[in-house]
Amino acid sequence: MEKTFEYVDYLWDEQKAASMANDQVALFLYRSNILGADLRITNYGGGNTSCKTIEKDPLTNKEVEVMWVKGSGGDIGTLTRKGIAGLYTERLRDLKKVYKGLDDEDRMVGLFNHCIYDLDSKAPSIDTPLHGLLPFKHIDHLHPDALIAVAAAKDSQQVTKEIWGDTMGWVPWQRPGFDLGLQLEKCLEENPGIRGIVLGSHGLFTWGDTSYECYINSLEVIEMASEYIEQKIKQKGQVFGGQKIEALPAEKRLEKAADLMPTLRGLASSENAMIGHFTHSDTVLQYINSNDLERLAPMGTSCPDHFLRTKIQPLILNLSPEQDLSDANTVMELLKPSFEKYRQEYAEYYQKCKHPNSPDMRDPNPVIIIYPGVGMFSFAKNKQTARVASEFYVNAINVMRGAEAISAYTALPRQEAFDIEYWLLEEAKLKHMPAEKPLSRKVALVTGGTGGIGKAIADKLIAEGANVVVTDISEESIEKALHNYKKDDATAVLCDVTDANDIEKAFKKACLAFGGIDIVVHSAGLAISKPIEETTTKDWDILQNVLVKGQFMLAQKGIEIMRQQKLGGDIVSIASKNGLVAGPNNVGYGTAKAAQQHMSRLLAAEVGKDHIRVNTVNPDGVIVGSKIWEGAWAQGRAKAYGIDVKDLPAHYAKRNLLNEIILPDDIANGVYACVAILNKSTGNTINVDGGMANAFVR
Template identity: 80%
Template sequence: MPNTNYKYVDYLWEESKVENIKNDEVALFLYRSNILGQDLRITNYGGGNTSCKTIEKDPLTDKEVEVMWVKGSGGDIGTLTRSGIAGLYTERLRDLKKVYRGVDYEDEMVALFNHCIYDLDSKAPSIDTPLHGLLPFKHIDHLHPDALIAVAAAEDSEKITKEIWGDTMGWVPWKKPGFELGLMLETCLKDNPGIRGIVLGSHGLFTWGDTSYECYINSLEVIEKASAYIENKIAENGTVFGGSVIESLPKDDRLEKASILAPLLRGLCSSENRMIGHFTDDEKVLEFINSKDLERLAPMGTSCPDHFLRTKIQPLVLNLSVTEDLENTDQILKKIEPAFEAYRDEYAKYYETCKDETSPDIRDANPVIILYPGLGMFSFAKNKQTARVASEFYINAINVMRGAEAISKYTSLPRQEAFDIEYWLLEEAKLQRMPKEQPLSRKVALVTGAGGGIGKAIADKLAEEGANVVLADLSEERLEEALAMYKNDTAIAVPGDVTNYNSIDNLYKQACLAFGGVDIVVHSAGLAISKPIEETTEQDWDLLQDVLVKGQFVLAKEAVKIYRKQNFGGDFVSIASKNGLVSGPNNVGYGTAKAAQQHMSRLLAAELGADHVRVNVVNPDGVIVGSKIWEGEWAEGRAKAYGISVEELPAHYAKRNLLNEIIYPADIANGVFSLVAILNKSTGNIINVDGGMANAFVR
């Protein structure tokens, strides 16, 4: 029986889960892929690929043929399904050696992979397809464990491979993925029969087995051995990265400062395209950024293609002390703007030096990874998932540098080799195939009252159109229910009381930590009290003013601070009411507060136009179905005012508007969306979403 106890990797194989698929090699290969992808010490998100070979009946000849099933282009082995793999005739793939014209022409082989397709439902074959097809094994793993890349990126990688595994592992020098690398693996196996795997210089690991389980165990054992070797070396050395030269701030102080700085960094990183941010103060990050060797290692850049394709070749290190007054925006900008300019200039020189006549145009020259010694790491990308994954990949790169330095000395890819991967025409083609971005992609929306009713409908609509959303509400229970409907990277939920300044401050702090800043603020938190003036108490009046008016004032005041740091404008939308325009019975407290919201919005629009901050209002009316404020005394009060029953209210409100329509929360959400995504040159406006109430016409 193989060993199932490991210190540095997780053994996740469960016989009970494979009992029903033990005779299905493809299903077993998918199962193996998924459990390998669950352990980020084994492979990172979207990285690596796996395969298996089976005997199938050829539908054209009715003869048995060998078919290779391999992860297709894109995707992630941790979530790989049948729809994400390609099925190819193995022999046809190997026959491509007869037409291969050499390394200068290997990109043309990718189109020929399609002529080898067996399964017509296949995902597009990836560039790594020949690496699996030219090896004879039934099950193969190509992984990027940090420990193996550390060995692969060490200065004397081949020697260390021999030291760790003896004659049981092969080694090939760096070569970018493609047909040539497949031939190199084939030759390595012929020259070293009986090996259990191959280390790819500066790249990763190939392992294999006759069964899916044997392949899985082989991969775990190889990674475990490399990990143990590295940890022993670190123990012998006694220090990592030359030791610490800076002490981190306490946790709370780190988060506070990061929330203040994030919008400023986001604005600088968005000079070409708006970006979404991510922050981490992981202990591995702090160990690296606080170290003596940071200054030497960070500019070298990453080694593994999987890393630098997502992190750029090197990070930007901020020359800021942990005691900086980050609230002094002008002073901080004077210190860090030149660093951004220098980074962009250096990236442009890298492009100009390495490009050739076929190279795609230069891409965004801003940094993806930003390191702040003593504080943590920021990452910025087109969406939250990409920013978070870039952060995870740089932590992988830190682990690689840590291991390689412990073994001997870390080496990165030469800049030309890195460029040839980053600006590879095949990578460019992959980027061009990406789906068109949604209207609110790259934007962050904070919505109050988002636990239910109108607020939730607004948050849902903005997220549906691509925004990252901060859900704020008094009710933690409702927030949890609302958040459960979102994908992990698209939204966060923060309990918040808009009558409390510290609570509002925390809403923005969490938004900045999670996404780097805010672009859209929608004040939808509210309540309604319907009473004659003699029954309206001072407490009623104060509560309405605090939630609807003061809450809007403080939300706007704090939003402006962030908008000005980011320096690319923003949106503020107030959810008011028809009652702010129309004089109705038993409504003095609510109607006055709503009128104040409307006029405050006009005042803010006039004041903030120079900052390109657009302030608008959506006026609902009679949103009874699905609205939280209609669940209590307000409905009873309005029914009493109109001399009808509560049950008659929806029909009453529908009959009184010009369109005779019931107004739903989703209709209000559409009004907000039109203001923040379509009417991008409108400010100081009121949009009535009331089915048409003539007495509420604003002009």
């Protein structure tokens, strides 16, 4: 029978679990995934889970107990067999014989490798002994908001007893490691029969004889804490000391955020370029608009999983919700002192707390930025990291809300926080992270980005690490693009490049989704091939509007945002060989393409001082996969050359020096070269045409 919970999601599927009945590791992974699916239970990358099974030792053929546990850096919500470590339980417990105390913690992590049973194991995490030194078959270590609120309350131990009586143990704050595993073991010995342990300022350990019993135990313990907190809030009648300021209406909040994001991004990127994220949920607004914000925010977060991703405290902007943001330079000058003060205070925190062997100070800029009345911004190396940082700070808000309702919120002492943030093992983990891709930390907008050349460009930029805003005039194509890309990689928006309002909306989307813009690629286009006598003013106008006016308006808005960020940028226009070479039946299209090319040169001369590079990529004969060859244009070109439409690909391949068919991917590579490789090149034209001597620019 299905259990009913109010504050957590019960996701156990008996039929699905039954199909794994003979595979305890599969059941453990299933339990992990459904626990990780509820962010009230644990956030991305937070917590860890384990199970113990009996296996045959490959050397002795004897039965041994093996512990399977989430490996270093994993996420229980997406955990697979590749992300777990399998260790001999007995060998892990034998490490107690060689442990020399708190100063020996880092050495112990290296010794975990001597306990490996499964040679394909993920590197064991620092939490491995916390699971191994407890005797239970199935263990969950989670960071539920409600439990951390209990753990972070000033009278945490007393509250634990009030909620669960003698059924829960309590261990004071201690940095994760082998000694904390010993403390858990000791707590269990002193309190036999308990169902779990609360870790002060940290989280929760629960267990069970089966995967299902462990799952239910975890949910029940979290539910009890949640109920207790909600009752306390009802008794108080308000949270965070009540509302201090009123939030703007939702639409105005989004407008403010879009206007401010590039400025914040520029300031937060003083050392390394950052990608942004914005949220204005009810939970966030309740906190940032409250009387207690300025008291609670500087205290910092309590759970290591939180502040490792959010920094110890946020930056609160000294702006009113009604602040005029129309003059970006004025706003930047207004905010600069706050950012400088934050960096200085972070440097002081580092200098005061560092040890002789501490790693060098990391980027001192804020990760979480709060704008009362509007919302919360987060900035990090990529979209996923920025989004996850925001989610973790929402968890921290929930913790503060609960702890304040219980009694009073307490944060970790700064030295304890520093020792976690600059732990040598944490530094080693950061150094082993995969290298960033060439376009990581860049945001691109690609017009005509859902088919042919535009899609190839968008795909290439995403593959090389950029975040991309894809635009098109087809709603169906936009919907398809949204399903084709991961939400942290790209977004899509309807945009007619001849409409200034549409262009404004597209750039606002880029700012809200990712923080700003670094690359603008004008790939939207159409082609009309007619003799002069058949070319109408309507033909002329649409070519000029889409290709030339569209490029002008995109560049104008893109440059405005790039100047606001003060991070430089790239503008790339997809023109054509036809802008350089005179040919029959092409006066409208060729003239527009020539205008695109010269506009790029003019812009390059004007915005070079802003470190904005403007270049042109000239395709020719991109027939396969290109939308402009669907219909009248192909027929017109075939007629001009006196051949059949079906013979066009071969015709174009034969006439270039390399005798190559030019594909959309080739044009995408040309754009990539402009924005990722030729970083000291501007005002240039790159011909991607297989070599057309009459189109050589010099």
